[in-house]
Structure formats: C-alpha cells, structure tokens
Amino acid sequence: MKLLDYFKLGWDQLKRRVVVTLLCTMGIAIGSASIVVALSFGESINQYSRTQMSLYLKSDEITVTSGGRAEGADPNDPNSAKPYELTKAKIGMMRTFPYIKALATYRTLNQFEFEVDSKKGYIDQIFATELDTLPAFGYELQQGGPSEQENTIILSYGATMGLFDSQISKARQQQLQSMSERDARNAWREQQYIAYPVYQKQIVLKPQIYRSNDVGETVDIQIPVRVVGILKKPEGVPDDMLIHQKTAFVSPALGKRLQEAIIQMNGGKVKEDKNSSQTAEYNEVKIKVDSSAHVKELESLLKKLKLTVQTNLHREESMQNELLIVRLIFGGAGVFILFVASISIIVAMTMSTYQRRRQIGIMKVLGANLGQIRNMFMVESALLGLLGGLVGILVSYWVIWGINIAIMQFAPPRSGAQSEILFISPWILPVGLFFAIMTGVLSGIYPAIKASRTDALTAIKRD
Template sequence: MKLRDYVRLGWDQLKRRVVVTLLCAMGIAIGSASIIVALSFGESINQFSKQQMYEFLKSDEISVRAGSGPESQASGDPNAAKPYELTKSKIDIMRNFPHIKALSTYRTLNSFNLKLDTKEGNLYEIYATELDTLGDFGVELQQGGPSELENTIILSYGATMGLRDELASRQPVSYQNEQEAREAWRIQRTITLPMYQKMVTLVPQRFGEYGSDGTGIPVRVVGILKKPEGLSDEMISNQKIAYVSPALGKRLYDAQLETNGGKPRPGRDGEASANAEFDMIKLKLTDSSHVKEVEGLLQKLKVSVETNLHREEQIQSQLTIVRIIFGGAGLFILFVASISIVVAMTMSTYQRRRQIGIMKVLGANLGQIRNMFMVESALLGLLGGLVGILTSYWVIWAINIVIMKFAGNSGPSSDEVLFISPWILPLGLFFAIMTGVLSGIYPAVKASRTDALTAIKRD
C-alpha cells in the first residue's frame, strides 16, 4: 500500500466517526493552541523587555570614566596615584573599536538657574556634549533640533514645567488650609511654558560661602525633548536636564567657578571636570551582544567601564523561566489530549475487529495494519493542529484587545502587544502531529495483534 492509500483509508475512518473525531481534534487543538499561545507570550514578553531595556537600561551602551591606578587600589590611599584620565588620544582609539555605532563625550554640570523674562526655574543637570549625536543615543525631540550655533540649548520637557513668576511670588496669597496650599503648589509645578526659540538665561548657583551672585549667560532654546510616556506630570517635572555644546559647557563651568570663588562643585563634576574637557564618554554599540568584547578592549586603556549587561542577563534568565513555564503548561495540555486519542483509537480497534480480520485474511501484514492506524492518528493530529493554529490567532487577537482597552494611553504605542512569530506555527503543528502519532502507537500495535479468525467468528 502506498501512502495515499493509507491517507484515504484513515480519512474515511475519521469521517465515519464524526463525533469521536471532533472530540479528539478539539483536545489536540486546545493543546496545540496552548503551545502556540504560550510560546507567543514568551516571545512577546522577550521582545517587549528588550525594547524596554534598550530604552531605559540602555544595554547596548557603555559609559566610560577615568580609571584608577593599580597603586591606589592596592594601598587604599586615593592620593597615592592620580586617576588614569580620559584623553583625546584614547578617544581616537575608541572610535576605531569594532561594533561602535556612535561615540560622544560628556561633561556634567549641576545647579543652574533658568530664567525666562520674569519667571525662574532650575536645571538639575546640564550635559555638555556633541548635540548632533543625541539621536544616535535614543534622545528624541518634540520640537526643534541641534544647532551649529554655540549659544544654544536643548531642554527636557520637564525643564519647561514649574517655572516660578518672581512678580507673582511677591504678592501674598492666603489659603484656607494646608491641603489647598499643597494642591496649588502641585498645579504650579506641572504648568508648562512654551520655550521653544525663546532666549533664556543660565545663572550658576552658589554652593559655598565664597563668591557673589552668578553672572547669567543668555542662550537660545533650539530644541525640546519629547515628553516621556507612561509617567505622571509630577514625575516629569522632576526631570530638569539640558544639553549644550562642549564650548558652551566650558563657559558655564568657568562661570560656575567664578561664582563660587574658584572652587569646583564637590562631586562628579568637581576636580575631574577641572582637569579635563569631559568627565564621561558614551559608546553606542551596534548590538548588546558585543558589549563584553568592547569592554575587554576598554579595560586595556586603564579606564572605568559601566554597562547594564548584567541586568540584561538577569532579566533574560527570568524570561527564560517564564517561557519554560508557559511551554510546560501547553505540553501538559497536549499530554491530557493525547490520553483521549489513545482511548478513542483503542475503542476503534475493538469496533473494527472484523475489518482488521478481513484485511489479514486478504493478505495484509502486521506492518500495514500498524501503518493504517498510525496514519489515521497523524491525520487526527494534523486536523487538530490546524484548528489549534486558527484558535491561537483568535486568542491572541482577543488578548490584544483586552490589553489595549485596559492599558489606555499608558500602554504600549503599538496596536499589537502580543504576536505570533512565524517559527512558532510549524512548531505548534509539529507537536500536534507528534501527539497524534505517539498516541496512536499503542492502538496500532494492539490492532496488528488482533487474531483474524477470532475476530471474524465473533462478529
């Protein structure tokens, strides 16, 4: 007998036992759909987590700072050896490293006042960097963009919120209770001012007992960063940062020194900034998989390297466990479905004893009898797998609707939260067919061992 003969006989038997076929196919379909949905859950979570890691953890970025000499590390005395500073020659070497997508130098400045006409606010951090590289590091702008002019600044969305009006603050305001005062203060913090293309003044704050009132440096706002998604206005109002060019950053640092009697601000922008044009370098890699390789090259330059690779590895290990759990649940459902196939096919052997006996009398051997039942079971698995694929699409579609409905504006921007990767479909179909084949082994062997004469006499 040829394969098409086995298929025709198996299909005829499935059509004769419609109810049993539908019940068994339904069990396989549920199991197959569970496998597909489970793998889709894992794949979607993995993809979503990678997007979040690239957006928030920046796992494909490396921060480089000045390193420390082995003498100071061994003795424990920070004054024993000066830090291995970042130099332009080291930067040139870094630019030639493999897998480098972008490189940018950073100088961090703190504690500046931001003045616009009669209004005043704060900038917690100002980053002096190459403004044309912001896009390479995932910084998105809502308005404007980098300018070649020196006296320009790009503000975060939070820096445009909560500016105080000096004239209004001089007028006494009475509140009925403390709660009303807190509410008024909260509302004032979240008020946004249009500052794009406006001239503002940056004034360094005093942080010591030396110095006089800071001298303001007028700059033009040429860009506003995109408003962060998924955060409340109160949280956004605390993100008061700005980006300026390295040349303007040098002027701001000198103005801060003058304001504070020639003493640098203690902390990260202190002595390191006084001795160098930058205190940090950021590297953007083509993929996070190259972080370890580039990190090894950087360590040869005697610099301090910071990455989020360990966090990505922790999250990936946790996601692997989630995918195993989802896949195990689907396999268990398929196992339960296989029991129903074993029962149905075993009952079929008792119902078809006469047919089996006649086939043996006509010359059918044991292998042909077994193949007939095995092909019938495989067809049952194929039918259930196809229905399972269709069911899995319905389930994913319904879950996406529910997620988008309850997530609202705070959810993902894409209309498709969960998705089914192309490689999952043949895998789900394979499990369904294998379930049918494996479930049909015992009934097939039992059917092949049926005594022909006994079966004909009984029936």
C-alpha cells in the first residue's frame, strides 16, 4: 500500500466516526493551544522585559570608574589614589582592547532648567560626552545631529514635552474651571504630552542647586546653547513614562564649563589642577562591546588597570533564569494537558480496534500483513493529531486576541504604549503542531499493535 492509500483509509475512518473524531480533536487542540499560548507568554514577556531593560540597562555596555584607594592607604596623601584613578593614559590603553565597538567619556550633571520662547522646561540629567559616539551607543536622532560648535546640545524627546507657559497656563486654568474634574485632568495630561519644537532654537540653561533644606533653587546663571539635535522617540514607550525621561547631551568642553559654573554658584573655588575630580571633563567611561558574550573577557582586562568595572550582564542572566522558570511552568501545563488528551486518543482508538475487528479480519484474509494494519492505525492517529494541532493553533490565536482585548479594556489607557502585549512568534506554530502530531502518533502505537495482533478467523466468526 502507498502512503496516499493509508491517508485515504485513515481519513475515511475519521469521517465515519464523527463524534469520536471531534472529541479527540478537541482534546489535542486544547493541549496544543496550551503549549502555543504558554510559549507565546514566555516569548512576549521575554521581549517586553528586554525592551524595558534596554531603556535603562544594556547588557553589552560596560561602565568604568576610578578604583578608589588601596587598603591601608593614607586618605590625606593625594598620591595614594593615583594608581587607581581613571586617567587619559588608561583610556588610551582601553582603546586598544579587543571587542570594543565604541568608547566614550562621560560626566553627569544634574538638575537644569531651560527657557525657550517664553516657555520653561527642565532637564534631569545632562551627559557631557563625545557627541559623535551617540549612534554607536544606540541613540537614534529624529532631527539634526552632532555639531563641531561648542555651545550646542542634543535633547531627548521627553525633554521637549510638557513645557510650561505662564500665559497659556492662566488661560487654560480659566477654561478648566468650567470642566469636570475628570475632563480637566485629561486636558492637563494631553497638554503635558505635547512636544514643543525646539530644534535649531537657542535655549538658556539655568542650573538648579539644593540648599540644606532640600529646596531647589534656580540661581541667576544663564548659559545659552543651541539645540542641534532631538533624539528619536522610543518605540513602545508610553507617553506617561517618556515625559519623565528628560535628558540631554553636550560636549565634554561644555560639560566642564557647566561643572565650573555649578561649583562657583555654590560658593566654591575651581581648582587649577586639570586632573581634579571637580573640573575634569569626565568621571567615567562607557564602553560598547560588539557582543554581550565578550563582556566578561573584557571586564577582566579592565580590572587589571585597577579600575572599578560595572556591567548589567548578571541582571540579564538573572532575568533569563526567571523567565525560563515561567516558560517551564507554562510549558509543563501544556504538556500535561496533551498527556490527558493522549489518554482519550488511546481509549478511542482501542475502542475503534474492538469495533473494527471484522474489517481487520477481512483485510488479513485478503492478504494484508501486520505492518500494513499497524501503519493504517498509526496514520489515522497522526491525522487526528494534525487536525487537533490545526484547531489548536486557531484556538491559541483566539485566546491571545482575547487576552489582549482584556488588557486594553481593563488597563488604563497610555498614550504611545503598544496596542498588543502578547503575540505569537512564527517559530511557535510548528512547535505546537509537532507536539500535536507526536501526541497522536504516540497515542496510536498501542491500538495499532493490538489491531495487528487480532486473529482473522476468530474476528470473522464472532462478528
């Protein structure tokens, strides 16, 4: 018999036993859909976690800072810390290390207000770094780009949102008085999410200082800079999170000027030492590695320079281990359901063997061998698995669609957020179908063996 003949016989038997076929198909479909949904949950959570982690922690980046003082060193001796300082010579050695995709010096400056077109905004952090290295570190520009001019700044998309205008604010407050509290809150939120066009405009930076009473105070020091670039709005990040990501990037030279202004503003004096930690152009180095697999090797090389090295690789590994546990739990539930479905197939096919004893006996009398009878039942079981797998894929899409609808209905609306959280990757579908077919095949082994051992003459005489 040819393979096509086996499929024809198997399909014919499935059509004759419609009720049994439907029950077995639904059992496999539920199990197959459980595996597809479980894998989809794991994949969706994994991608969502990676996306959120990449916004703040990147596993292929290394942060290098000074190593501090040696144990037992005199804290009053300025020379005791020099072997552990982050110097230009050490940075030059770092550039010769393998696996480095990009290297940039960084200094972080906190809390600035700015004015533009009679509007006020604020920046939480200004990073003084080599601006031409931003693309290598994953920063995409929506407008403009780095400039060779010194008094230039690149703003994040969030820094352009929610700028305050006193005149417009007074007019809006009068309008809000006639609205309900809910409508007023929604109107205020919509205003905060509006990005103001500041590209190629001059803004005036004003540093903020905090007194002993923790009250922020803006000192009358004005530093005009021109906006030469706006970072691209991150995809999938809701506006209520994006509005709090107010950062900016300036050149190391401008960053040094800003730091000196802050020191003088606080009543301090700028030290003349160029290597002083107060006025140095950097206090840390960030390294972009070509692959996270090389982070540990590069980390060991950096530690030989007596520097402090920080990576996020252990956090990614911890997250992957936690997600693996979640996947195993969901996958185990799906496999258990498939196991229960396989029992129903074994019972159904065994009953079918008993009901078809006369047919099996006639086939043996006509010359069918044991292998042909076993193959007939095995193909029939495989067809049951295939039907169940296809129905299970359809059911899994309905389940994922329903969960996404429920999330969108019950979760508070977030402008700019992803419309779908759960999804089914293409590689999951053949996996679910494979498990369904294998369940059918394995479940049909015992009935197939039992059918092949049926005595032909006894079966014909009894029936």
